[in-house]
Amino acid sequence: MFYREAGDYKTSYAQDNQTFPIAFDRYRYYFVVAVGFALLPFVMTDYLANAILLPFLIYAIAAIGLNILVGYCGQVSLGTGGFMAVGAYTSYKLMTAFPWMDMVSVTLLSGLMTAIVGMAFGLPSLRIKGFYLAVATLAAQFFLVWLFNRVPWFFNYSASGQISAPERSMFGWAITGPAANPSVKYLFCLLFVFVLAWLARNLTRGSIGRQWMSIRDMDIAAEIIGVNPLRAKLSAFAVSSFYVGIAGSLFFTVYLGAVEVGASFGIQKSFLVLFMIIIGGLGSIFGSFAGAAFMVLLPVALTRIFADGFGWDTALARHIEFVIVGGLIMFFLIVEPHGLARLWALAKEKLRLWPFPY
Amino acid sequence: MDGQTSTVTPDGRTIGGVVMEMRNITLRFGGVIAIKDISFDVRHGEIRAIIGPNGAGKSSMLNVISGFYNPQEGEVWYKGEKRKPMKPYQVARQGIARTFQNIALFDGMTVLDNIMTGRLNHMKASILDQAIWWGRAEREEVANRQKAEEVIDFLEIQSIRKTPVGRLPYGLKKRVELARALVAEPEILLLDEPMAGMNVEEKEDMCRFILDVNDEFGTTIVLIEHDMGVVMDISDRVVVMDYGKKIGDGVPDEVRNNPDVIDAYLGVAHD
Ligand SMILES: Nc1ncnc2c1ncn2[C@@H]1O[C@H](COP(=O)(O)OP(=O)(O)OP(=O)(O)O)[C@@H](O)[C@H]1O
Ligand SMILES: [Mg+2]
Numbered sequence: 001m002f003y004r005e006a007g008d009y010k011t012s013y014a015q016d017n018q019t020f021p022i023a024f025d026r027y028r029y030y031f032v033v034a035v036g037f038a039l040l041p042f043v044m045t046d047y048l049a050n051a052i053l054l055p056f057l058i059y060a061i062a063a064i065g066l067n068i069l070v071g072y073c074g075q076v077s078l079g080t081g082g083f084m085a086v087g088a089y090t091s092y093k094l095m096t097a098f099p100w101m102d103m104v105s106v107t108l109l110s111g112l113m114t115a116i117v118g119m120a121f122g123l124p125s126l127r128i129k130g131f132y133l134a135v136a137t138l139a140a141q142f143f144l145v146w147l148f149n150r151v152p153w154f155f156n157y158s159a160s161g162q163i164s165a166p167e168r169s170m171f172g173w174a175i176t177g178p179a180a181n182p183s184v185k186y187l188f189c190l191l192f193v194f195v196l197a198w199l200a201r202n203l204t205r206g207s208i209g210r211q212w213m214s215i216r217d218m219d220i221a222a223e224i225i226g227v228n229p230l231r232a233k234l235s236a237f238a239v240s241s242f243y244v245g246i247a248g249s250l251f252f253t254v255y256l257g258a259v260e261v262g263a264s265f266g267i268q269k270s271f272l273v274l275f276m277i278i279i280g281g282l283g284s285i286f287g288s289f290a291g292a293a294f295m296v297l298l299p300v301a302l303t304r305i306f307a308d309g310f311g312w313d314t315a316l317a318r319h320i321e322f323v324i325v326g327g328l329i330m331f332f333l334i335v336e337p338h339g340l341a342r343l344w345a346l347a348k349e350k351l352r353l354w355p356f357p358y
Numbered sequence: 359m360d361g362q363t364s365t366v367t368p369d370g371r372t373i374g375g376v377v378m379e380m381r382n383i384t385l386r387f388g389g390v391i392a393i394k395d396i397s398f399d400v401r402h403g404e405i406r407a408i409i410g411p412n413g414a415g416k417s418s419m420l421n422v423i424s425g426f427y428n429p430q431e432g433e434v435w436y437k438g439e440k441r442k443p444m445k446p447y448q449v450a451r452q453g454i455a456r457t458f459q460n461i462a463l464f465d466g467m468t469v470l471d472n473i474m475t476g477r478l479n480h481m482k483a484s485i486l487d488q489a490i491w492w493g494r495a496e497r498e499e500v501a502n503r504q505k506a507e508e509v510i511d512f513l514e515i516q517s518i519r520k521t522p523v524g525r526l527p528y529g530l531k532k533r534v535e536l537a538r539a540l541v542a543e544p545e546i547l548l549l550d551e552p553m554a555g556m557n558v559e560e561k562e563d564m565c566r567f568i569l570d571v572n573d574e575f576g577t578t579i580v581l582i583e584h585d586m587g588v589v590m591d592i593s594d595r596v597v598v599m600d601y602g603k604k605i606g607d608g609v610p611d612e613v614r615n616n617p618d619v620i621d622a623y624l625g626v627a628h629d
Contacts, residue, residue, distance in 0.1 A: 226450035
């Protein structure tokens with residue numbers, strides 16, 4: 001009965017414009033943030049961090065980034081893995097070339113570098129759309145992986161061709177390297193997620209967000225009311241790649257510690273993040289989180305249930321995962337393109353009217 | 359008329375000098391000549407209609423004005439200057455807004471967001487300002503929301519503010535599209551068949567809105583319309599096109615009695 005707009009009068013346009021217009025949603029958001037920052041770090045285990053929370057947080061950043069490009073601006077990209085690799089390799093080069101540089105700067109600069117690369121690969125979007133653009137970004141994906149594999153400068157001529165993150169600390173706490181504490185890694189990622197999600201929310205509710213959506217919904221009309229398509233599309237590519245680059249950087253420096261480009265940033269990664277936003281909801285920040293959580297939790301849950309619970313083969317659990325994800329992708333693409341976020345919104349709409357639907 | 363002096367209409371509106379002039383425009387699509395050597399002018403504050411049978415080239419003319427097509431020959435003069443070939447978004451920034459014959463709204467966005475998008479040329483906060491939101495971006499958003507709400511009130515669409523436009527019926531969509539164009543505070547408003555497909559009541563509303571816009575904001579309006587009754591009622595001057603050629607130009611009464619126009623509309627030979 002308290003999930004209501006009634007009685008919660010908005011007296012200014014700023015209030016009408018806030019992220020969580022319903023008080024209950026606002027409190028739930030404060031609660032989640034409080035649990036995330038104040039509770040979870042104290043109950044952290046290696047398993048919780050490595051199996052669930054770190055990948056969830058990092059993929060959430062990547063999903064928000066891709067959602068800005070695909071869900072908000074309507075430009076399809078299959079290059080996410082390649083752009084994550086740009087973030088990872090920029091971090092590696094920065095960390096090895098400038099050992100004194102702090103990790104926040106390394107991560108942000110990696111995002112910036114990826115934004116520049118993303119804009120360059122976004123240029124074709126001015127001429128081509130839809131399927132053809134997807135193929136062009138696919139080419140970017142393969143080109144980038146090939147580049148990081150074949151040009152030894154990128155992996156500092158190491159014999160294995162892998163890159164590994166040296167240990168770096170801030171304020172006496174190791175963030176990267178084998179000595180890093182899972183709570184510290186988690187908080188470092190959470191801080192990025194928190195700030196980046198907030199920035200993304202601001203961008204998508206303002207003028208530039210509307211320009212992106214107008215390009216997505218009808219590019220000709222957008223142009224005729226004054227949207228510069230070049231600026232709108234390239235800014236979407238830049239912002240999106242910035243996020244994806246930061247995700248790639250964290251994936252390498254904080255989460256894995258060592259990567260081989262083909263294995264970690266291959267085409268599977270592009271599809272994984274794309275599935276996250278399709279299942280979570282295109283054009284929704286919340287959906288990016290929901291999709292990331294779903295795709296991270298699903299394999300964990302299935303392994304738990306089928307392998308640990310029923311004693312089945314883990315390979316079988318993997319196959320069940322493919323079937324479920326495939327089915328869901330089809331379901332959401334056909335029935336509900338706005339994904340889990342939309343289902344959630346529908347549930348809330350029902351709740352708002354309950355118990356009097358009129 | 360020398361193009362500079364202003365006149366006062368019988369209903370008391372002031373019509374100023376020439377604000378836009380099309381000079382010898384020719385537009386071809388491959389072999390098809392959509393517009394053939396057409397010239398006409400638009401005066402400040404007037405309602406200028408373009409009429410003609412289907413395929414006459416009316417929409418093409420609006421598309422030339424809004425920079426969507428670049429004519430092979432001819433010049434567009436705007437505010438006393440010859441206009442360089444421009445992209446549509448540059449034309450929009452010069453204060454020319456429009457609606458489309460086939461509604462072109464942003465279906466995935468709410469009515470309010472559609473209208474707010476129309477304010478974009480008045481919003482100057484950088485991407486960085488917008489990302490941080492507090493301060494400049496928020497102030498600008500609220501100020502422009504104010505303007506959007508004025509237009510929403512004016513067009514009487516308060517109750518559908520937060521509705522996704524994809525869910526609206528046709529007549530309301532047309533109104534939202536007008537709102538989106540209007541909120542830009544254009545100097546010239548181009549309307550491509552704003553009343554097509556509407557019932558009588560909706561047409562009356564739309565007529566009233568067009569007249570009010572012109573009267574209250576002094577907006578110059580160029581409109582394409584098939585309904586002769588409406589055109590003769592609300593427009594100050596009319597251009598008549600047929601097969602890409604201009605066959606008449608003048609006040610409604612002149613045009614009505616022009617034999618070429620009668621032929622084009624009735625399709626009979628004139629003796
Ligand atoms: N993009 C295009 N490519 C090729 N031909 C075109 C194009 N746009 C318009 N035409 C042609 O130009 C001519 C004029 O079309 P236009 O749409 O301007 O007519 P109209 O007067 O608006 O007609 P209606 O009343 O049906 O809207 C038509 O013969 C049309 O087929
Ligand atoms: Mg037309």
